[in-house]
Amino acid sequence: xxxxxxxxxxxxxxxxxxxxxxxxxxxxxxxxxxxxxxxxxxxxxxxxxxxxxxxxxxxxxxxxxxxxxxxxxxxxxxxxxxxxxxxxxxxxxxxxxxxxxxxxxxxx
Amino acid sequence: xxxxxxxxxxxxxxxxxxxxxxxxxxxxxxxxxxxxxxxxxxxxxxxxxxxxxxxxxxxxxxxxxxxxxxxxxxxxxxxxxxxxxxxxxxxxxxxxxxxxxxxxxxxxxxxxxxxxx
Numbered sequence: 001x002x003x004x005x006x007x008x009x010x011x012x013x014x015x016x017x018x019x020x021x022x023x024x025x026x027x028x029x030x031x032x033x034x035x036x037x038x039x040x041x042x043x044x045x046x047x048x049x050x051x052x053x054x055x056x057x058x059x060x061x062x063x064x065x066x067x068x069x070x071x072x073x074x075x076x077x078x079x080x081x082x083x084x085x086x087x088x089x090x091x092x093x094x095x096x097x098x099x100x101x102x103x104x105x106x107x108x
Numbered sequence: 109x110x111x112x113x114x115x116x117x118x119x120x121x122x123x124x125x126x127x128x129x130x131x132x133x134x135x136x137x138x139x140x141x142x143x144x145x146x147x148x149x150x151x152x153x154x155x156x157x158x159x160x161x162x163x164x165x166x167x168x169x170x171x172x173x174x175x176x177x178x179x180x181x182x183x184x185x186x187x188x189x190x191x192x193x194x195x196x197x198x199x200x201x202x203x204x205x206x207x208x209x210x211x212x213x214x215x216x217x218x219x220x221x222x223x224x225x
Contacts, residue, residue, distance in 0.1 A: 001170070034211040034212070036153075036212075038153075043203055043205075043215035043216065043217055043218055044145075044153065044203075044205075044212075044215055045215070046210070046211045046212060046213050049210040049211040050210070053210075055210065055211065055213065087152065087153055089153075089155075089211070089212065091211070095141070095158055095167050096167075096169070097143070097155045097158075097212075098155060099145075099152060099153040099154065099155060100152075101152050102152045102153070
């Protein structure tokens with residue numbers, strides 16, 4: 001089973017700052033990695049697919065990069081609505097999926 | 109527009125069963141696979157498995173075999189999750205989520221299942 005490790009567990013930042021979230025896979029997932037955002041009491045929302053492609057309607061301040069085992073989600077300038085939990089998901093061995101443990105982006 | 113609407117919260121006693129429904133609309137139901145995802149209180153997302161909405165064939169992740177059953181009623185574009193012999197540790201929000209080539213692109217609103225005596 002492919003294990004995804006996200007870091008840091010919590011990121012404390014102020015609005016307007018840049019956020020950089022990491023996701024590391026236990027073995028190569030090529031570019032089959034997605035990112036999701038989840039706000040309290042809500043279902044997750046797809047942000048990024050294929051490691052670097054924004055899903056429909058996702059603002060340009062969100063960007064994804066990486067391939068193989070190391071991936072990054074960047075938020076160029078945090079808006080108040082971006083404070084949430086972010087999960088990565090590997091899709092390389094569909095129909096088996098796994099999620100990372102999540103990174104909480106909180107207001108400093 | 110694509111929507112996945114799940115059934116409401118459930119309270120069950122240990123040992124009982126529960127069936128959660130997920131009604132899809134706004135797309136051809138049998139064209140996309142359906143995932144089930146669990147989220148225990150204060151915890152992360154855990155993929156439970158998926159069901160092929162064309163064939164009805166389910167695939168269960170490790171840890172979700174035996175007591176968990178995925179099923180369909182394609183005549184009403186609905187997927188179901190049944191959990192039997194409920195335990196306290198089954199208390200969680202359960203999500204259905206559509207699988208596309210881009211990712212898990214649409215999610216239901218979640219169904220809270222509480223197991224308590």
